[in-house]
Amino acid sequence: MSKAFIKAQEYIREQLRKGVPRVTIQERMPEFEADSFVVNRAYFIGKPIIGMARNMNVKFDKNFIALVRKFAKFRNLDVEVIGGGIFLKRGKEVVAWLREDFFGADEPTLFEELGREVYGLGSNHDRKLKSSLGESFLELLADSRSGVRFIAFMFVLSLIAAALAAPFATLPSYMPRWSILLIVPIVVTILLYLVKIYAKLKRIL
Numbered sequence: 001m002s003k004a005f006i007k008a009q010e011y012i013r014e015q016l017r018k019g020v021p022r023v024t025i026q027e028r029m030p031e032f033e034a035d036s037f038v039v040n041r042a043y044f045i046g047k048p049i050i051g052m053a054r055n056m057n058v059k060f061d062k063n064f065i066a067l068v069r070k071f072a073k074f075r076n077l078d079v080e081v082i083g084g085g086i087f088l089k090r091g092k093e094v095v096a097w098l099r100e101d102f103f104g105a106d107e108p109t110l111f112e113e114l115g116r117e118v119y120g121l122g123s124n125h126d127r128k129l130k131s132s133l134g135e136s137f138l139e140l141l142a143d144s145r146s147g148v149r150f151i152a153f154m155f156v157l158s159l160i161a162a163a164l165a166a167p168f169a170t171l172p173s174y175m176p177r178w179s180i181l182l183i184v185p186i187v188v189t190i191l192l193y194l195v196k197i198y199a200k201l202k203r204i205l
């Protein structure tokens with residue numbers, strides 16, 4: 001999220017250097033996207049409050065306000081609730097503005113923390129990304145040719161890793177050092193085949 005914020009921040013600074021009126025910047029604010037997050041609004045309340053405007057799937061109620069107060073408390077920020085919005089302040093200066101359909105801040109770290117901890121944006125994105133990677137891995141193993149090739153590759157890779165680690169491994173006295181060259185690749189192969197079976201069953205079901 002902070003990457004998109006920084007892009008927007010640089011744009012606003014450039015426009016101000018060119019002498020573009022703040023009202024014009026606010027009205028013509030373009031979208032800046034990075035890592036699937038969009039920053040598309042800027043409001044000039046002292047410092048520019050830069051943020052994301054969209055349906056945030058939150059309800060502006062006492063629970064939401066309590067969550068924001070807790071968030072602000074840990075950062076030594078003051079909370080001011082006005083109408084359907086919440087202003088976070090540091091002294092008299094507004095550093096963030098939160099609504100049902102918008103949240104913004106005056107700097108990228110605070111913006112990202114608000115998105116993650118108050119609106120749950122970053123955590124959802126991470127979960128989706130991890131889920132997508134996991135599904136891709138299972139699809140790879142479930143495929144007949146690709147799965148076998150991947151397991152064969154991992155067998156060779158684990159064999160090389162075992163050979164490199166063998167001189168430094170601590171083994172029981174009854175176990176010869178070369179046995180690690182068999183144990184590690186076999187265990188890795190068995191585990192991957194079990195995952196492959198699971199992936200195939202999941203695809204069928």
